[in-house]
Amino acid sequence: xxxxxxxxxxxxxxxxxxxxxxxxxxxxxxxxxxxxxxxxxxxxxxxxxxxxxxxxxxxxxxxxxxxxxxxxxxxxxxxxxxxxxxxxxxxxxxxxxxxxxxxxxxxxxxxxxxxxxxxxxxxxxxxxxxxxxxxxxxxxxxxxxxxxxxxxxxxxxxxxxxxxxxxxxxxxxxxxxxxxxxxxxxxxxxxxxxxxxxxxxxxxxxxxxxxxxxxx
Amino acid sequence: xxxxxxxxxxxxxxxxxxxxxxxxxxxxxxxxxxxxxxxxxxxxxxxxxxxxxxxxxxxxxxxxxxxxxxxxxxxxxxxxxxxxxxxxxxxxxxxxxxxxxxxxxxxxxxxxxxxxxxxxxxxxxxxxxxxxxx
Amino acid sequence: xxxxxxxxxxxxxxxxxxxxxxxxxxxxxxxxxxxxxxxxxxxxxxxxxxxxxxxxxxxxxxxxxxxxxxxxxxxxxxxxxxxxxxxxxxxxxxxxxxxxxxxxxxxxxxxxxxxxxxxxxxxxxxxxxxxxxxxxxxxxxxxxxxxxxxxxxxxxxxxxxxxxxxxxxxxxxxxxxxxxxxxxxxxx
Amino acid sequence: xxxxxxxxxxxxxxxxxxxxxxxxxxxxxxxxxxxxxxxxxxxxxxxxxxxxxxxxxxxxxxxxxxxxxxxxxxxxxxxxxxxxxxxxxxxxxxxxxxxxxxxxxxxxxxxxxxxxxxxxxxxxxxxxxxxxxxxxxx
Numbered sequence: 001x002x003x004x005x006x007x008x009x010x011x012x013x014x015x016x017x018x019x020x021x022x023x024x025x026x027x028x029x030x031x032x033x034x035x036x037x038x039x040x041x042x043x044x045x046x047x048x049x050x051x052x053x054x055x056x057x058x059x060x061x062x063x064x065x066x067x068x069x070x071x072x073x074x075x076x077x078x079x080x081x082x083x084x085x086x087x088x089x090x091x092x093x094x095x096x097x098x099x100x101x102x103x104x105x106x107x108x109x110x111x112x113x114x115x116x117x118x119x120x121x122x123x124x125x126x127x128x129x130x131x132x133x134x135x136x137x138x139x140x141x142x143x144x145x146x147x148x149x150x151x152x153x154x155x156x157x158x159x160x161x162x163x164x165x166x167x168x169x170x171x172x173x174x175x176x177x178x179x180x181x182x183x184x185x186x187x188x189x190x191x192x193x194x195x196x197x198x199x200x201x202x203x204x205x206x207x208x209x210x211x212x213x214x215x216x
Numbered sequence: 217x218x219x220x221x222x223x224x225x226x227x228x229x230x231x232x233x234x235x236x237x238x239x240x241x242x243x244x245x246x247x248x249x250x251x252x253x254x255x256x257x258x259x260x261x262x263x264x265x266x267x268x269x270x271x272x273x274x275x276x277x278x279x280x281x282x283x284x285x286x287x288x289x290x291x292x293x294x295x296x297x298x299x300x301x302x303x304x305x306x307x308x309x310x311x312x313x314x315x316x317x318x319x320x321x322x323x324x325x326x327x328x329x330x331x332x333x334x335x336x337x338x339x340x341x342x343x344x345x346x347x348x349x350x
Numbered sequence: 351x352x353x354x355x356x357x358x359x360x361x362x363x364x365x366x367x368x369x370x371x372x373x374x375x376x377x378x379x380x381x382x383x384x385x386x387x388x389x390x391x392x393x394x395x396x397x398x399x400x401x402x403x404x405x406x407x408x409x410x411x412x413x414x415x416x417x418x419x420x421x422x423x424x425x426x427x428x429x430x431x432x433x434x435x436x437x438x439x440x441x442x443x444x445x446x447x448x449x450x451x452x453x454x455x456x457x458x459x460x461x462x463x464x465x466x467x468x469x470x471x472x473x474x475x476x477x478x479x480x481x482x483x484x485x486x487x488x489x490x491x492x493x494x495x496x497x498x499x500x501x502x503x504x505x506x507x508x509x510x511x512x513x514x515x516x517x518x519x520x521x522x523x524x525x526x527x528x529x530x531x532x533x534x535x536x537x538x
Numbered sequence: 539x540x541x542x543x544x545x546x547x548x549x550x551x552x553x554x555x556x557x558x559x560x561x562x563x564x565x566x567x568x569x570x571x572x573x574x575x576x577x578x579x580x581x582x583x584x585x586x587x588x589x590x591x592x593x594x595x596x597x598x599x600x601x602x603x604x605x606x607x608x609x610x611x612x613x614x615x616x617x618x619x620x621x622x623x624x625x626x627x628x629x630x631x632x633x634x635x636x637x638x639x640x641x642x643x644x645x646x647x648x649x650x651x652x653x654x655x656x657x658x659x660x661x662x663x664x665x666x667x668x669x670x671x672x673x674x675x676x
Contacts, residue, residue: 026335026336027515028473028512028513028515029334029335029336029337029473030336032319032322032323032471032473033316033319033320033334033336033337033340035319037315037318037319037322040371040372040373041372041470042372042444042467042470043372043444044369044370044371044372044444045369045370045372045375045442045443045444045467046363046367046368046369046370046441046442046443046444047367047368047369047370048367048368048411048414048441048442048645048650049370049375049442049443050370050374050375050378051646051650052407052410052411052414052649052650053375053378053379053382053407053488054378054652055407055650055651055652056403056406056407056652057378057382058652059406059652060382060399060403062652064389074385077385078378078381078382078385079381081324081377081380081381081384082374082377082378082381084290084321084328085321085322085377086373086374086377087289087290088288088289088290088318088321089318089322089373091289092289092314092315092318097270097289097311097314098268098269098270098289099264099268099269099270099287099288099289099291100268100289101264101265101268105268117371117373117374118371118374119371119374120371144368144370145370145374147646148646148647148650148651148664149650149651149652149653150647150651150653150654150662150663150664150665151653152653152661155653160652174289174290174291175289175290175291176291192663192664212265319471322471323380323471323472323473324377324379324380324381324383324384324471324472325380325384325472325473325474325475325478334473409656410645410649410650410656411649412618413616413618413620413641413644413645413649414645414646414649414650416616416617416618416641417616417638417641417642417644417645418642418645421617422617423617499618500617500618
């Protein structure tokens with residue numbers, strides 16, 4: 001009996017302390033809900049800060065996975081949380097807040113607005129695959145976030161751009177155009193980290209596109 | 217002014233992320249409100265491909281109720297049950313609620329499509345309702 | 351002295367630092383912390399991991415700061431504090447915390463983070479606050495790692511955190527000892 | 539003219555060596571290791587025998603260059619204890635600028651690379667390329 005009431009008292013105390021904390025932190029929630037997000041609050045940080053952080057994210061992830069695919073999946077996951085936020089935020093800052101639901105418009109939005117928001121420039125190209133109708137490629141010749149990374153030969157199939165493909169995958173899903181998104185290093189002359197983000201849209205998306213096209 | 221509103225935010229998997237009754241509280245109405253909103257989601261799905269606008273205006277009617285909808289770029293549906301028509305006021309209310317949702321989403325600890333539990337959010341929504349709807 | 355470091359930091363930021371969108375950095379950091387919370391399911395383990403990752407960053411970052419500035423080895427702990435605040439934080443995060451609360455023996459000081467970019471947008475869940483999650487704990491590790499490369503063994507920790515309801519964020523840096531140098535660790 | 543470049547880590551280990559001209563002999567890897575370790579030791583001893591006071595502010599930072607009849611060895615030690623060593627002709631009086639640039643490249647393409655392990659030999663094509671460009675442009 002005694003221990004039970006003790007436990008109850010403890011639980012009550014815990015609840016009280018949580019409430020007290022809640023009062024303290026509600027100031028913070030208020031502040032966050034009141035801040036102006038129509039423009040970025042701050043402009044830049046050092047690329048060095050990002051590069052060191054990203055390197056550490058890769059090292060951390062590497063220690064927790066068995067193979068290259070898992071490593072890419074982990075980076076993809078980390079990128080997705082960035083993508084959802086960056087997308088809704090970039091759209092909010094557009095002149096006309098709107099929705100993109102069509103494959104091509106979504107791709108163009110990613111290629112231009114999102115890329116500018118993330119990397120200060122448009123992606124270098126957006127192409128449709130010549131082999132498969134449901135595949136599109138966004139190419140960045142020199143992704144700033146990968147600038148200093150040299151993938152060792154024994155891991156040559158690893159693409160650190162999996163982080164970027166995670167961002168893109170999340171945005172495609174937000175736009176109701178879910179796709180499998182992968183990243184591939186395709187070096188070109190003087191561009192060792194040229195990265196191709198490959199989107200393969202789900203069948204439902206392509207079917208819907210056809211329906212909407214026919215309905216026009 | 218005795219108008220009553222029911223406002224809900226619905227996630228991409230059709231689960232409610234937030235709901236509140238604004239104005240006169242009517243106990244028995246909660247489930248009916250949820251039902252009306254849920255039924256209107258299909259109509260939102262149909263309407264949303266007709267334009268790229270977020271605000272879809274009134275998408276459904278049920279007895280005396282109008283159902284207005286606003287869809288955010290990442291397909292989170294803001295739904296409002298209301299009696300009187302007031303397109304512009306509702307647009308402004310929705311737009312500001314969208315901004316509140318956006319700021320909630322920016323928090324790294326908020327997982328998309330999960331219920332919004334912040335008290336501050338609740339207070340702000342009620343303030344917006346007072347500002348635009350009453 | 352203080353002015354001089356401020357100028358060095360600003361000069362390096364302006365001319366020698368490549369930059370990146372702050373929000374991309376902030377969201378990426380947030381995503382990492384959330385990942386750690388998922389992976390460890392225990393906030394004090396997350397604190398530890400953030401500190402460790404910060405350490406790994408710090409032992410490397412200090413070289414980047416030195417290479418991009420004209421700094422020499424710091425003379426004394428008070429100059430070190432100034433360099434961390436006015437050059438290190440400036441160069442990487444584009445903010446300058448305040449150095450304050452020196453201990454009488456001049457072996458401890460605080461960095462008051464009036465403006466911490468990592469915190470933008472962040473609100474901790476109540477459970478994380480109650481369990482003492484230090485969201486920006488990576489910074490402690492960075493400082494500790496960087497100072498170790500400069501032969502200073504330190505203890506660095508958050509003593510106050512706005513995300514946990516405190517009025518300001520304060521990181522305490524305590525010098526434990528100077529590590530031996532001059533003699534090469536191994537000659538073979 | 540920069541003939542060769544070596545990087546020595548904090549404990550005297552050789553982590554990078556590269557010849558840029560045919561004019562200097564290619565040391566065997568064993569010789570290069572000995573060169574690095576020996577230089578590291580002499581560098582430390584030199585700052586010990588220095589008549590300069592041992593206070594931090596005026597402390598001697600060790601050997602900055604060694605001359606022979608035909609060439610010069612330059613050394614730039616970073617505040618963290620890494621040594622960048624270049625072999626040049628005698629016309630090169632001061633090389634700290636170029637060595638500082640090499641230091642920056644080391645920070646970018648070794649330290650910021652997640653696959654580089656601290657204190658270990660640098661194996662990065664990008665580092666090679668950038669360093670080569672630096673030496674060419676010098």
